[in-house]
Amino acid sequence: MLGVLRGSTATASLAVLVAFLAAWEWLPALAGIPEFILPPPSRVWQEFLRMSANERLWYHSGITSMEVVVGFLLGSLLGIVIGFVLGMAPRAELVLSPYILALQIAPKVAFAPLFVMWLGYTVYPKILVAVLIVFFPVMVNVLTAVRTVDPDMVNLARSFSATRWQVFRMIEYPASLAPLFSGLRIAATLAVIGVVVGELVGGNLGLGYLLTYGEGQGNTAMVFVTIILLTFIGIVAYAGVVLVERRVLHYMPKAQHATV
Amino acid sequence: MxxxxxxxxxxxxxxxxxxxxxxxxxxxxxxxxxxxxxxxxxxxxxxxxxxxxxxxxxxxxxxxxxxxxxxxxxxxxxxxxxVAFMLQKDLLLPWRSIRENAELGLEIRGAPAAERRERAMSLLAKCHLSGFEHHYPHQLSGGMRQRAALARTLAVDPAxxxxxxxxxxxxxxxxxxxxxxxxxxxxxxxxxxxxxxxxxxxxxxxxxxxxxxxxxxxxxxxxxxxxxxxxxxxxxxxxxxxxxxxxxxxxxxxxxxxxxxxx
Missing domain, CATH: 3.40.50.300 (P-loop containing nucleotide triphosphate hydrolases)
Known part of the structure; x- marks a missing residue:
């Protein structure tokens, strides 16, 4: 993805897209599927232009993007801090582990109605769902990473009379970065899910609201446009993480830079 | 004795x-x-x-x-x-260049940057690693990595x-x-x-x-x-x-x- 595809591979990928769009455009009509069930791409495009002009599509996209970014940043930060703290306090983790597990198993999106009841039809409940859903993969990855740091590396630093803080700063923290970024990649896509569910539940803001609005209108094309834009936001968020990861983990062998 | x-x-x-x-x-x-x-x-x-x-x-x-x-x-x-030790595993930190790895012990002990850099460079040269100071550990062979580990061990001048x-x-x-x-x-x-x-x-x-x-x-x-x-x-x-x-x-x-x- 993103600059990795080259030459013939890129051409082949593009061909798949073109074939898919062509099939979507003409096959449903041939099969007698009506437009209100499966609108063709041309119809979706028209709807996209209409929504840009009349439905404040960019405003809603902006709200959703902002919620995704804020939710992702807050949730990741919280996950990183708690992950490191629990990673370095094995006893605290043992005490808390049943509750952490329970919270991890609980479907986070189910909290959305609760947050809407607490915080009203604002952007805050959406951000909160994103924070909650982003928190766990990040925290678990950081926690596991701190736990699995090679004890000999820690001993090496200790043999040079390193303080606890130096061991963290020079060994544990940098050793956790690669797993942290795998957690952040997952978190980037989860953040979009959290925000959309929050928007579906209540309020009149964001792409999730446009989804329910389009559904209420029986406007299938509108739903398609919204899904595509949500996917786009997800891709941008994911690519952003990958971009930062490449800069931070520049020392990693290229083979470990699997993009997907 | x-x-x-x-x-x-x-x-x-x-x-x-x-x-x-x-x-x-x-x-x-x-x-x-x-x-x-x-x-x-x-x-x-x-x-x-x-x-x-x-x-x-x-x-x-x-x-x-x-x-x-x-x-x-x-x-x-x-x-x-x-006392300094050296193991079978080279324990080079993958996020540090070879020079930065050789400096680890001196850095932990608070040596000034210029001094530890100079010492690391001279020891890496002695360990036949001149030209590889700015490489990362994964770019080196097992033998070279162990040489770098030796340079790191000698850098703190252990008794x-x-x-x-x-x-x-x-x-x-x-x-x-x-x-x-x-x-x-x-x-x-x-x-x-x-x-x-x-x-x-x-x-x-x-x-x-x-x-x-x-x-x-x-x-x-x-x-x-x-x-x-x-x-x-x-x-x-x-x-x-x-x-x-x-x-x-x-x-x-x-x-x-x-x-x-x-x-």
Whole structure:
């Protein structure tokens, strides 16, 4: 993805897209599927232009993007801090582990109605769902990473009379970065899910609201446009993480830079 | 015997039992080892005999249950400036360049950046790594990585080097080249070293004396002085006809080849 595809591979990928769009455009009509069930791409495009002009599509996209970014940043930060703290306090983790597990198993999106009841039809409940859903993969990855740091590396630093803080700063923290970024990649896509569910539940803001609005209108094309834009936001968020990861983990062998 | 640089005196180490009701694990029992200044001593024994436990006590990472470890007459009660260790694993930090890895110990001890940089560069040059200072560990071969680990160990200028099978992960030829380099460096810098190994010829070629350990709980069962000249040139020492007799002696002490069916 993103600059990795080259030459013939890129051409082949593009061909798949073109074939898919062509099939979507003409096959449903041939099969007698009506437009209100499966609108063709041309119809979706028209709807996209209409929504840009009349439905404040960019405003809603902006709200959703902002919620995704804020939710992702807050949730990741919280996950990183708690992950490191629990990673370095094995006893605290043992005490808390049943509750952490329970919270991890609980479907986070189910909290959305609760947050809407607490915080009203604002952007805050959406951000909160994103924070909650982003928190766990990040925290678990950081926690596991701190736990699995090679004890000999820690001993090496200790043999040079390193303080606890130096061991963290020079060994544990940098050793956790690669797993942290795998957690952040997952978190980037989860953040979009959290925000959309929050928007579906209540309020009149964001792409999730446009989804329910389009559904209420029986406007299938509108739903398609919204899904595509949500996917786009997800891709941008994911690519952003990958971009930062490449800069931070520049020392990693290229083979470990699997993009997907 | 001249003044000892590092001395293990009647050292015993027990580890707490893993399960309830089980007895404690006795790793080493009543070990006494004394190494004079500038001496290189090998420690050889069957796997699991507690060699690495001794090394960890020497570097202050573990404390003995009984007995004492002393460096220059001062009791070792924690990690200290006088001892540095080197393991089979190079333990290079993948996020640091080779130069930054060589600087690790100096950086932890708070040396100024310019000073540690200069020292790292000169040691990397001595370890034949000039031109690779800005590479990352994954870009280097196993032998080069172990050289970088040696540079990192020497950078803190330890009074005593403790080495735990430093070459056992390398292929036979790389191993011989690195042994040669190590022996030359140790001789040139007049370093004191304890080399733990399971390679009989390595122990004979590189050291002044060899301690032989028993199976767990490990204790010293024999001390052999290697009376072949030229410790700084193990390649030449390996070719000496007396090596065969030493190997035979070590084999019988370690009961190598006595239980043919067990192998």
């Amino acid at each position: 001249p003044e000892a640089r590092i001395e293990f005196r009647n050292v015993t180490k027990r580890f707490p039992a893993k399960g309830r009701g089980e007895p404690d694990v006795l790793a080493v029992r009543n070990v006494t080892i004394s190494i004079a200044d500038g001496e290189v001593v090998a420690l050889i024994g069957p796997s699991g005999c507690g060699k690495s436990t001794l090394l960890n006590m020497g570097s202050g990472l573990y404390l003995p249950t009984e007995g004492t470890v002393e460096v220059d007459g001062t009791r070792v009660d924690g990690p200290n400036r006088h 005593v080097l403790l080495m735990d099978e430093p070459f056992s992960a390398l292929d036979a030829q790389t191993k011989m080249v690195l042994q040669q380099d190590l022996a030359e460096t140790l001789a040139a810098e007049r370093k004191t070293a304890l080399l733990i190994t399971h390679d009989l010829v390595e122990s004979i070629a590189l050291s002044d004396r060899v301690y032989v350990m028993s199976e767990r709980p490990g204790t010293i069962i024999e001390e052999i002085v290697i009376e072949i000249p030229g410790r700084e040139d193990p390649m030449r020492r390996r070719r000496d006809p007396r090596v065969g007799a030493y190997v035979a002696e070590l084999m019988s002490l370690l009961h190598v080849g006595e239980r043919k069916e067990a192998a």
